[in-house]
Amino acid sequence: MNVDDPADDPDGPLRMTPGPTEIPSAVRERIASQPPNPDVEPEFFAFYRDLCGKLEPIYGGDDVVILGGEGILGLEAAIASLVAEGDRVLSLSNGVYGEGFAEFVESYGGEAVVCEAPPDEPLDREAMENHLSEGEFDVATMVHCETPTGTLNDLEGILATLADHDVLTVVDAVSSLGGVPVPTEHIDVCLGASQKCFSAPPGLAVLSVSEAAWDRIEAVETRALYTDLEPWRDAADEEWFPYTHLASNLLALDSAIDLLREEGLESVYERHEAAARRCRERAREMGLELYADESMASPTVTALSVADADGIKERLWDEEDVLLATGIGEEADEILRVGHMGHNARIDRVERTMDALDRVLD
Template sequence: MLMTPGPTAVPEPVRDAMSHELINPDVESEFDELYDRVCEKLSDVYGTDDQVIVTGGEGILGLESAVACLVDEDTDVLCLSNGLYGDGFADFVESYGGNATVVGTDYDTELALSELDDELAAGDYDVATLVHCETPTGVLNDIEPVLERLHDHGAVTILDAVSSLGGVPVPTENVDVCLGASQKCFSAPPGLATASVSERAWERMEAIDPESLYTNFLPWRDTSAEFPYTHLSTNVVALDVALDRILDEGLDTVYERHRSAASRCRERGSDIGLELFAGPERSSPTVSAFHVPGRAADLQAALDEQYDITLATGLGPLADDVIRVGHMGHQADTELVERTMDALAETV
């Protein structure tokens, strides 16, 4: 039983859709219609009027592409971070020749608003990056006040919402590029990156004119004549069905299902003496990261061997200090959570 915070388990109707006869995305108009339909459904999930695109590649491709398209030599970029992926944005910025200024805090604390205000008062930033849900620690950031400040400053904003989109309401009003991925709350197979792109972001991309093909969003602005490369048509078919499942259930119901699964997971964790890495008030409804210093790998292995349940450990410096239960997408189910926590209780 897969209970990781992405890739998530793929439900049977989505798997069945992938067995249908292949659509050739290069020559069949059926794929054009499919792609447009998927983008319209994604717009509903995003809750935005901005254009939404779907590119072939895992979610990290979306993060790098956003930076590649909006950052060039000597671009000043403000990177807000309280986690591994927030730090990673700064690495992308530097690799594309930009100047990254990181406003960072400890991984178990909130984004630093006072330091952000100081930086915005002292500098002129063209682009800013931030993360909604830091999957390695389960932290869900309160990003609306941050986005308001960045909007007033005039910075083009890039938001990593990969592990929150489709499971948690994502505030997109002041976001210029909002990034998602198929393998998280959508519960579709890995392989697709999604992005909503504002008109202001498109204009900046056109001014920069990125040279790359695969990390360039610009060719996706108008796909009426052709796609930039052969799309992953089978993955797009799967995402279409996965989105239908979300929209048919209703977004409010989906969000409540995630909250209920998270609440039950944490109640059970507390019963067996497990504490959340960042505390309940800052933890995402999509993933529970329990603090188990030095024990994560052993717990993961025992659950796999004895119960055939797969959890995730932490990443980076917290690799063996955090065990993560992914109650996102298809896995945001209290019955699955109960089975998982029964096994974890016995293992602990």
């Protein structure tokens, strides 16, 4: 990704939120171009197939599907397509989005068994293994990066254990894909979104689907409508989509992925690590503490424990033209979040953000 974007105003408003992220100029220009007709132009289907091919290496090689809708659509579509009435789903959770998976499962008639850990602690692998020893599960859900608390969950051992038990896995990697290596080997449905580390506009849910997941999706008898993944398996090859696709958003995502590929994934990951490291160095210098232990902290977002997070956020925006985010849920006003992901994972942006925060706190 071109981190020295001449179209960016260094003195203008800076939105350092953990998604949606700021959008590079090349992506903004592409979305403003005349889009093809996604219903009837053959060139559009070729373009869609090419874009999915560009994304496959990021997702570990499985089939990629791009849905017209914000990232949450991908989470619901995965559950709606994989879970039938009475299916047992093991939902591993240490945060808001982990809990949300269980709610989707219940809404589609499945039985959600929640394996819950505190939001500032790792996923409870021992409890998971106890559940697996006591009964069978059809699907397991979990979150790689819990954005509200800035935690990155270590999933490799968990995924390997679930694979040994023949449990299909669904992973929310919305806030990590494209910024952090994701252990995709044993993930059957890996969920992403356009507006996070890809730094494209909100509006697209991007996910990969394994062969085992496709087999289960096709076997589920009760079909959803907008959230059904089954028609997407062959849609591009058959040059037909279940609904009119978001052509302009796809053009923007294509440009964003080109920037990422041009920079190279390893360089992108290193840039995120460097931005996160500098953000936390500055936080320590200001006497601020991370919400969770630094060993769990994600390279894409830093969650700081503060008092009156909402008041600090308002002052930063009003006085410094810097936008941050607070937490979500019960601890919303105790967490201030700096999003250094995608286009915003840049040392100069981190420095400006932390300078502004220092002035406001002082």
